[in-house]
Amino acid sequence: MIVFNNIAKSFQGKEVLKGISGTMEKGKCNLIIGSSGTGKSVLLKCIVGLVSPDEGKVLYDDRDFTNSDRKRQTEIRREIGMLFQGSALFDSKNVEENVLFPLDVLTKMSPEEKLDRVNFCLDRVGLQNVNKKMPSEISGGMKKRVGIARAIVNKPNYLFCDEPNSGLDPQTSMVIDELIKEITDEYQMTTTIVTHDMNSVIEIGEKVMFLYKGLKLWDGTNNEITNSGVKELDDFVFANRMMKEFR
Amino acid sequence: MKSIGKFFIFTGQLFVRRESFTTYISLILDECIKVGYNSLFIVTIVSVFMGAVTTIQTAYNLVSPFIPDYVISLVVRDMTILELSPTIIAIVYAGKVGSNIAGELGTMRITEQIDALEVMGINSTSYLVLPKVVASMIMYPMLVVLSAFLTIYGGYLTSLATGIISGFDYIYGIRYEFIEFNIAFALIKAFVFAMIVALISAFKGYYTTGGALEVGKSSTAAVTSSCIGILLADYLLAQLLLG
Numbered sequence: 124m125i126v127f128n129n130i131a132k133s134f135q136g137k138e139v140l141k142g143i144s145g146t147m148e149k150g151k152c153n154l155i156i157g158s159s160g161t162g163k164s165v166l167l168k169c170i171v172g173l174v175s176p177d178e179g180k181v182l183y184d185d186r187d188f189t190n191s192d193r194k195r196q197t198e199i200r201r202e203i204g205m206l207f208q209g210s211a212l213f214d215s216k217n218v219e220e221n222v223l224f225p226l227d228v229l230t231k232m233s234p235e236e237k238l239d240r241v242n243f244c245l246d247r248v249g250l251q252n253v254n255k256k257m258p259s260e261i262s263g264g265m266k267k268r269v270g271i272a273r274a275i276v277n278k279p280n281y282l283f284c285d286e287p288n289s290g291l292d293p294q295t296s297m298v299i300d301e302l303i304k305e306i307t308d309e310y311q312m313t314t315t316i317v318t319h320d321m322n323s324v325i326e327i328g329e330k331v332m333f334l335y336k337g338l339k340l341w342d343g344t345n346n347e348i349t350n351s352g353v354k355e356l357d358d359f360v361f362a363n364r365m366m367k368e369f370r
Numbered sequence: 371m372k373s374i375g376k377f378f379i380f381t382g383q384l385f386v387r388r389e390s391f392t393t394y395i396s397l398i399l400d401e402c403i404k405v406g407y408n409s410l411f412i413v414t415i416v417s418v419f420m421g422a423v424t425t426i427q428t429a430y431n432l433v434s435p436f437i438p439d440y441v442i443s444l445v446v447r448d449m450t451i452l453e454l455s456p457t458i459i460a461i462v463y464a465g466k467v468g469s470n471i472a473g474e475l476g477t478m479r480i481t482e483q484i485d486a487l488e489v490m491g492i493n494s495t496s497y498l499v500l501p502k503v504v505a506s507m508i509m510y511p512m513l514v515v516l517s518a519f520l521t522i523y524g525g526y527l528t529s530l531a532t533g534i535i536s537g538f539d540y541i542y543g544i545r546y547e548f549i550e551f552n553i554a555f556a557l558i559k560a561f562v563f564a565m566i567v568a569l570i571s572a573f574k575g576y577y578t579t580g581g582a583l584e585v586g587k588s589s590t591a592a593v594t595s596s597c598i599g600i601l602l603a604d605y606l607l608a609q610l611l612l613g
Contacts, residue, residue: 173485193387200491211482225490228389228497283489 124149125281125313130169130179132162139165141337142179150311152304152327156318157334158359163317164208164285166334170315171203171283172196183281201229204274204312206284206303210266212258218245218269219254225277244272248302264295268302275306282307284316288323296320300327321360324348333359380573383495384503397501398508405467405502405568406509410516416462417517420454421446421524429534439535443543446525451552452612455518457604460563463510464596468571471502472592475575476585484576499572503565510564511557518556555611562607566599 125147132140139162147153147170155163168174170181172188180189183199191199212221222244226237245254248268258266267287274282284303288296304327307314316323324331328345335355343351348360361367388394428445475498478484487494522544529535535543571592578588 171489173488197387197491197493200489203489203491205486205489207482207486209481211486213483213486214477214481228393228492229490277490 124184125170125315126182127166127170128179128182130166130176130181132165132169132174132176139337140169140176143334143337143339144179145332145339145342147313147315148330149313150307151314151329152307153313153315153330153332154318154324154328155315155332155334156324156328156359158319161334162337163319163334167283167285167315167317171205172200201277202280204277204279204282206267206270206274206282206287208286208289210258210263210270212266212269212273214258217255217257218250218261221258221269222272222276225273229277240276241272244276245269247275247306248272249298263290264292264299267291267295267299271299271302271306275310278310280312282312282314284314284318286318287316288318288320293322296322297326303327319359321363324360335359376577377569377573380495380576381569383493384500386496387493388496388500389492393497394501394504397497398505401501401505402509404470405505406513409463409466409509409513412462412466413459413513413517414520416459417455417520418524418527420458421450421521421526422528424449424454424521425525425528425534426532439539440543440546442535443522443525443529443540444546447522447544447548448552450518450521450525451556453604455514455521456556456559456563457600459514459517460510460560460567460600461597463513463563464567464571464593464600467506468567468592468596469589471568471571472575472578472589473585475499475572476578476588479576479578480581480585495576499569499576502572503568506564506568507561510567511560514556514560555607558611559604559607562603563600566603567596570596570599 126145128144129142130140130144131138131142143166155166157163165174169176176189180187182188183202186199188196188199213224216224219241222241223237226232226240230237232240242254245251248271250265250268250272253261253265258269261269282303287299287303291299300323303314303316306312316327318324324345328348331343331345331348332339333341333353333356341351341353341356348356351357424446425442428442432442432445475484478498484494484498487497526537526540529540530537574588574592574595578584
């Protein structure tokens with residue numbers, strides 16, 4: 124479980140996060156949603172430590188991450204897997220080397236064990252016979268899958284996904300969402316997903332947090348989201364015509 | 371001042387939370403190929419022509435019948451070892467390797483590859499930059515030695531081809547009153563310039579923000595700043611070691 128208390132962050136005097144608190148539960152897909160520019164990605168970066176919050180702290184299973192020294196932070200980070208918005212695969216490495224990378228650097232497994240684990244993870248995300256392909260040779264959806272395989276190869280306790288569906292068609296988005304959900308259930312990870320895709324919210328949003336202008340305005344489940352009574356959330360949820368008709 | 375402070379903090383980060391020794395060995399070997407082997411062509415071309423032109427221009431300026439011919443090759447030798455090979459090749463090296471380092475790291479930054487390393491608990495500065503700096507400090511002095519040889523050899527070929535000076539006089543001048551310390555001085559300069567180019571370029575690339583346009587700007591800034599750093603260090607080293 125990840126708990127964050129009163130996270131605040133400003134950039135050049137502009138308040139991006141205004142004291143956000145919340146909990147990301149174990150074995151669930153925890154979604155952070157909101158319009159563009161509301162601070163979702165900044166909050167995610169504060170949680171994983173890529174950005175230092177001005178105030179507040181983050182606890183990973185009661186371990187203080189924000190106020191720990193670099194060594195302790197590194198220990199916690201080695202339990203984290205992250206899928207980036209643009210996949211962030213290493214251009215100079217092929218698919219297999221990308222997934223192998225965390226094992227190579229962070230573990231003392233034998234080469235055979237590492238390769239078995241890589242093939243298992245690639246298989247798990249539905250990728251076969253692409254081991255030797257370069258990232259530039261595969262599609263956006265495949266890159267996301269490779270990104271997921273790389274994120275889970277080291278058996279993390281915490282999985283973070285930054286806009287996992289950006290740039291993908293609706294069908295592929297659904298496949299990626301299902302994959303993340305399955306992996307979360309299977310490994311009982313604490314999964315945190317930043318998104319503004321309402322399909323993801325409906326499909327996998329077991330726990331949803333809504334951000335608006337740097338504030339947390341609502342949290343609940345995907346079943347409760349349509350009856351939140353929060354105007355800003357309603358505007359977000361029922362933004363498109365299909366959702367309006369559904370309403 | 372803020373940038374200078376940031377640069378020193380960045381340099382300090384190279385030596386903390388390092389990965390295993392074996393990880394660095396393979397990275398350094400890869401970088402040696404990138405910064406050294408891949409620079410051979412440009413260093414060869416520049417050096418040979420530099421030697422040829424220096425020989426012709428020196429001969430053009432030394433027209434007095436009281437100055438023996440071998441002085442031409444003596445001047446070419448000292449200019450090559452003291453200045454041309456370490457410094458001019460460093461400028462070329464900054465243009466090729468420095469822009470490459472800044473571009474590579476800048477692209478890694480804007481595509482979140484550096485963030486990916488950090489999230490994995492890897493010190494991205496140490497993992498990405500230290501091998502480049504070490505490889506640069508290994509390979510650049512070798513390039514300088516090669517360049518010095520090729521520059522002097524280029525001058526020799528030119529003297530034979532044009533008849534400005536006989537081959538015998540050229541070799542005599544090369545060996546005349548040779549000062550061994552000049553080689554040590556050239557190598558000291560090479561080590562310092564290699565470090566300057568790798569560190570400044572990596573710094574510029576590592577802190578790139580924005581998109582493709584900014585990566586281009588970082589590469590340009592890396593070359594400009596490296597050249598200024600090289601020239602300043604050149605002056606300081608000359609003053610300290612020869613002054």
